[in-house]
Amino acid sequence: MLSREESERLTRVGPGTPMGNTMRRYWIPALLAWELPEPDCPPVRVKLLGEDLVAFRDTRGQLGLLDEYCPHRRVSLFFGRNEECGLRCVYHGWKFDVAGRCVDMMNEPEELSFKHKISTRAYPMAELGGVIWTYMGPPERQPPLPRFVWTEMPATHRHASKVIQESNWLQGLEGGIDTSHAPILHRVISPSSRRPGFKPTNPFVRGKAPRLVVDLTDYGYQYAGIRPLDEADVYIRTYHFVMPFHQIRPSRTDGDVPTVAGHIWVPMDDENTMVFNWEYSTTDEAFSDEDRLERRLGNGPLDVDQTTFRSRRNRQNNYLLDRNIQRTETFTGIDGVNVQDRAIQESMGRVVDRSREHLGSADKAVIQARRLLLQAVTTVEEGGTPRGINPTYYALRASEGVLPRDANWRETLAPDVPMAEILQTV
Amino acid sequence: MLSREESERLTRVGPGTPMGNTMRRYWIPALLAWELPEPDCPPVRVKLLGEDLVAFRDTRGQLGLLDEYCPHRRVSLFFGRNEECGLRCVYHGWKFDVAGRCVDMMNEPEELSFKHKISTRAYPMAELGGVIWTYMGPPERQPPLPRFVWTEMPATHRHASKVIQESNWLQGLEGGIDTSHAPILHRVISPSSRRPGFKPTNPFVRGKAPRLVVDLTDYGYQYAGIRPLDEADVYIRTYHFVMPFHQIRPSRTDGDVPTVAGHIWVPMDDENTMVFNWEYSTTDEAFSDEDRLERRLGNGPLDVDQTTFRSRRNRQNNYLLDRNIQRTETFTGIDGVNVQDRAIQESMGRVVDRSREHLGSADKAVIQARRLLLQAVTTVEEGGTPRGINPTYYALRASEGVLPRDANWRETLAPDVPMAEILQTV
């Protein structure tokens, strides 16, 4: 439970807000790379941290992210022409390069042009892992590129998708670092059902309620959910929380190709979030077209409009909840593991009031994430560098397994984070 | 005409408002009984007095009405599972019984469970007359059940329906206790038209503008609209206003089975109202399926979506107003007597500004209702018991008739309210 003030402090991300300033210290996913497929392709609207922006790829392939509104008369550059190394406003023909410099003014006689005096807000971009990232903070504080393992994989062995969630970003993140809900919300209750989720035979479901162990690190934390299976064994899943909004988890637990996967919850504004979903194969096997449909998660083109990135199952239609399926096949009656997540996270309202919660031991990872985020806000306010900026997270993986009760899970499942890097365990 | 302050005082019903506190002293209709048809059926969202709630019928048939949001992390219990005497949140598996007690926590190891410390807001419910009622006030002030005559009739001889009106509740109530508008708004102007409404031959229409007599009582008031028909006779209709939002009127004046009918205007919030419509046969004749369609009123399944309870004729489509029918057949050109009421009441805006009205003698009943409601608010603020709590309204009926000018209409038409129970006549 947070105070109302703390809850506001964590959730508001607009320009000038404490968390907004903090988020602007990190690289932020802005688009899937295929949204800007080639030089001089159409510009795309992007909303990030409450700012209206427009992204484009210029004639030489350089990426630009500008204030959506032309500095001349505030017309949207979404309607602009992407031509000859610049984006040109169609109202009076002012043209801007990827750095935001005004390079032409069609409406002014040459001798009266003041283009050299005009520039517009522009943020640097980088393409990495099939995603286009941006950095919206002070230039002198720009951190190293976010070279997560998944971003370094060949395109054949990685996959990324995007979907808009109709809630504040923190509700998404909190679901993502809460292993305790997974075998409940995502449970398949009928052994014979073929619907996606965790089946009764899965150790995730067979195990009892977990004990959580959280190892605080320089990048955020790793944590393990440890579930007793019987007298001898425990089932353990390890996750990472990389500041400020990354989750890394083991995936495909239902017998498919083993992968590592994760989500990134990027605030569009205080009430809407772009969720980036990524996954990579941990074997030599490449992803097939079928894999890329993400049927199980409900994040792919069958489930999400690839123009608007709105989910077809959404709050307006109660996520196509089927009460009969809920009675006989799955815990929720809603198809799609991440559709289930969005359904319950959106049901909390756009920004949940965390002063009315009642938390327990199962919420330990959620509580720790809030603490780290509040610390980061204070650190940034004091002029410091928050966790997750230094590239200590580059090599992180995540895994799961059934181990004897007294086994050292850190050695077996989480060798990427040496004991020396664990600052504190809670 | 009210001051703006009085108008606010009467119309705002959220938690902690003066009228909200007053309404919470009465039994309130929440659902039609068939919306929770059987034990362990799906839960249903209910919005009452600005509160988001969820209703369910448990395994033993007990009715529960809980805060919609789980006290753990504020997820909507609408998505919950209604199973084994409790409603279970699908996020982390917390389960609540009809009294709001937490009876299970799936996500916590048994030794760490704190379920006995957790409960959620729960309101008592009662099924009566095909309607499920709730009481949202202080437990020690819970009044006797609302045993109106219609609630005591056999199901074959009574009927109830529900429709959402897109305005504040008081605009609905004021229309319901305003007999003066009925033969105007609901008039059929062509003798040969078969559209619903009051035909030119009906004494309601043949009569002149009415003189109103209002008898104040312990439960609210009874009133009569007395319309001169000729030198000898008057046409009289008697109505009851039972505090805080019940109307009882004579019905089926167009030659059908005689019935008594009424409406209840239940605030969902300040800007939306659930209208419950009820009717019972005053003869041995039961209602047919055709009767239950309520074609004349426009409140039945042909006119109102039985999932959302939204009217198909609504403000978005101007209630399918047909100007040609308005010119030649009916006063409004809108089909359905209660659709006509909703059309004009919704046209006033969500909450009408009563400081800009100009009232006359025909508004006497409306004026008296406002006075009684303002009195009740003050009474509740002072710790007292407002009118309409004591079950003096149980036996009320309503009727109409053509009488000689000097006849005693109270004896003939309103024998249910003895002179001794009339506190004052205005």
Next chain:
Amino acid sequence: MLSREESERLTRVGPGTPMGNTMRRYWIPALLAWELPEPDCPPVRVKLLGEDLVAFRDTRGQLGLLDEYCPHRRVSLFFGRNEECGLRCVYHGWKFDVAGRCVDMMNEPEELSFKHKISTRAYPMAELGGVIWTYMGPPERQPPLPRFVWTEMPATHRHASKVIQESNWLQGLEGGIDTSHAPILHRVISPSSRRPGFKPTNPFVRGKAPRLVVDLTDYGYQYAGIRPLDEADVYIRTYHFVMPFHQIRPSRTDGDVPTVAGHIWVPMDDENTMVFNWEYSTTDEAFSDEDRLERRLGNGPLDVDQTTFRSRRNRQNNYLLDRNIQRTETFTGIDGVNVQDRAIQESMGRVVDRSREHLGSADKAVIQARRLLLQAVTTVEEGGTPRGINPTYYALRASEGVLPRDANWRETLAPDVPMAEILQTV
């Protein structure tokens, strides 16, 4: 660039605002005449300067414009009956004549009627040029009728249409008096394209960026955009700005029948504008049905719903922008010259923040219009008469032409405004 305060002062038009008071000193277009086609036709809702109104044509053909809400109980008179020289509310039958006087009360016994004490807000109307105008200001200040040249033409030779723009009125006006954008925004880039706009061969496009000359007058201003074509010649277009929201321009530059045309940007409220479009033939040739479709501009019945006056190409569908057409045929990829205007003006947001602009020499006419409007607001505040009230604008025309550089364009193209009437040139 304006300060935020000046921007607010210019854009807000509700009752009691400085610009609202100023606008109320002028005749304002309210409806197309055919919207009230005959005596006793259905009433029509009209929203003007933030006021909800209802217009009707009574039995004798007189025009009425009343407060939409009946003074009795605030029901919308849109649902009223237009009958026997008055509009009758359907709730209780109160009836009002075109002057706003209550002439009947159906719900009150005759001896209790207080109709002579009741009246409702009513504004005078006048039909002129196929448009119904109203005057909403102090009666003693009512100006002469707005007898623009176009309003005096025979119906066969003039045309008027209406479309709702989803932005503040000033964004529309500013586009209308900004000749510098026209050959950019409305440019056809392919010589062979048949889409509407200015083709590469048009002198409007061939010319260089214009020098603007603004002649301030008693009615507002006339201005010319002077574009060098070559060493010898310039291409000149003259426009008029008639206070507070009229544009007069030369039109049909693409080889059709020569016409003069213009727009009027009438505020419905601060965020929505009714654009009236007019045109008249400057030859003997009458308009054909085809001409009246306004295909080129996108303002006619093929493009605008003639009940709601909403454009079929609108912000919800990105104006059906086609990126391929934008690449190969037209500057915007949007069809319809005025659709292009609305697209970019609506893209600025409902009310653009003018404190964030960067203006240049090409914005001279826009800057002057703002100055005149701010002056008018001050004049009205001080009790004076603003520009554009006196009928000095009656004879104004507009034209264009290719002239030698040293020709006197005022004599050749703008003989309607004698030098003596030019107060100042900027």
